[in-house]
Amino acid sequence: MPVELPRPQGDITPPTPPTPIVWLIVFLVVLVAGVVSTLLTxxxxxxTGTAWFWLRLLAxxxxxxxxxxxxxxYYYQEEMTRLEAETETLADDRENAISFAREPLAVLAMAYLCAIGTRDVAxxxxxxxxxLESRDAPQDDATVASVRHTVLTLPGDSLxxxxxxxxxxxxxxRLDQSLCSLPQQIPLEVYLQLxxxxxxxxxxxIWQSCWDAFGHRPGALSMLAPESGLMALDEWLDVYGGPALEKFAVFVAVQLYDTPPANSAEAATALLLGWAPLAERKGLVSLAELHRPVQAEQDQINEAASRALLWGAVEPEEISDMWQGGLERADRSALTQASSDLALAVxxxxxxxxxxxxxxxxGDAGVASPWLVIALAAEHAATTGKPQLAASRQHTLRLTVVQPVGETNEAGRQG
Incomplete structure (x- = not known):
């Protein structure tokens, strides 16, 4: 689930301090009332020359x-002390939540296939x-009109x-060398999106037979639901510790078509990820760091983009590159407006x-689009040494920051 920053549980408006002039008037009114009451009673x-008279009259x-x-x-001071304590606790809780949400995943290796290339595509x-251009669909059907799309040129037949x-x-x-270098005692999982x-x-x-043919150790294989996609990373980073967090995972997404729709693309992407502190502890070289994704509703894109920047530990003026794919037209307009509203460098x-x-x-690479966007953002981050913002849509708009690694890991590789 998305990380929620702690919010005040009650009213945090500080009480009004006692006003000297008002309380001077109150003091004089009480004093006059006491004098009048004493004189009347x-x-x-x-x-009247006794101490008791003057005590009742003035004292x-x-x-x-x-x-x-x-x-x-006393009430004012107690309320201020309470508010200061609650504010300090809230600030500590917020800092802890931000620190937790900023934990990244290390991009240890990646591979992608698309019509424009398989390397240096960013x-x-x-x-x-x-x-992207008009071409005939890859089938012998004269009734199918030419549409703008791209296809993958793959060895073998067209089945x-x-x-x-x-x-x-x-x-x-492309991933083989990196997979073979992983510590054997650390869990390895595979997620497939089709x-x-x-x-x-x-x-x-078919995937399992290919995996076995390469001789890799068995890894738990799960299918990603269509609505899940990148948010599977959010679920991973929600874990507070143990093998469910300290693991490696391969995320594979492939989009192929029998009859490609207009403005579509065939693509395949694989990302080898690991919890960043674990990868650093094991001495593994990283290409980039992938931060927690954020879901955005159409009318809350500014808030979601701000949250993505917060999770990515990056300031707006540092984002001079934004990668996007699989978006609707309204998404593009809203993101452009949000980048202006938030003063992003882009x-x-x-x-x-x-x-x-x-x-x-x-073209739109379907289920592979969000993962391809992440791969290209990571590739560009490694090349430029600058943080990247990635935006894609799978049921909802998702935003995430991809950061370059430190100097010690800048020799990161693409498989």
Whole structure:
């Protein structure tokens, strides 16, 4: 679940301090009331030169006025002490929550396949290169009109199952060295995300056979639900400790089409991630650091973007690159407005050159789009040494920060 910052449980408005002029008037009113009361109730014939008369006339009223002021001052001081304690506790809780939410995942290796290339694609997308053009669908059906899309050129025949197998083999070849270098005693999990409408059990079996063929140790294999996607990382980072947190995981997403829709893309992405403190402790080289994703509603994009920057430990003026893919038109407009409202550095780039639209380069890569956006942002972060903001949509708009690693890990690799 998303991390929620602690909020005040009650009214935190500080009490009004006692006003000297008001309490001076109150003191004089009490004093005059005491004097009048004493004079009216003093027995006739009783001497007025006694100590008791003057105590009742002046001392007791003065003490009553002072007591009222003292009680008011005591209330004020006690309330301020309580509020200061609650504020300090709230600040500590907030700091702890932010520290927890800022724990990143290390990008240990990555591999991707798309029509524009399999390496150094971030540089090409940033240069506004594109391979999206009208072409015939990859089938012998004259009734299917040409549409703008991109396809993956894969070895072997055009059968769907064999194309998935070719994708898995290429991704695993790129990740093989990094997977073999992982400590054997640390849990390793695999998460597979596939488009709806394909035989998941069959494709899952193909992945497992490819994994086994490379000789990697068994890893728990799970299918990511369509609505989950990147938010699986949020669930991972929600864990406070133990093997559920201190683990390595491979996230694989593949989007292939039998009949590609307009402005679509075929793509495949694999990310090898690990909890960053664990990776550092084991001496593993990282390419980049991936921070906790944030979900955004359409009318709360500014708030979500601010929260993503907070989780990523980055200031708005440091974000000069924003990667986006799989977005709706309204998302793009809202993100552009949010970057201006929050004074992101990307909003000041010439003709918004810092906004890198993966869809404009290759088309919408479906379920692979969010993971491809993350991979390209990580690649660009490693190249430029600057933090990146990544935006994608899977049921909801998701934002996350990708940070470059420190100097000790800048030699990070792509598989």
């Amino acid at each position: 003093w027995p006739k014939g009783e001497p 007791f009223p003065a003490m009553a006025g002072s007591l009222l002021y003292g009680l008011r001052l 540089q090409r997308v940033a240069a506004k290169n594109t391979s 769907r199952e064999n194309r998935y197998r070719s994708c898995f083999v290429e991704l695993l070849e 488009p709806e409408g394909v035989a998941h059990d069959e494709i899952r079996a 909003s000041n780039t010439d003709q918004l050159a810092g906004i890198h639209d993966v869809d404009a380069a290759i």
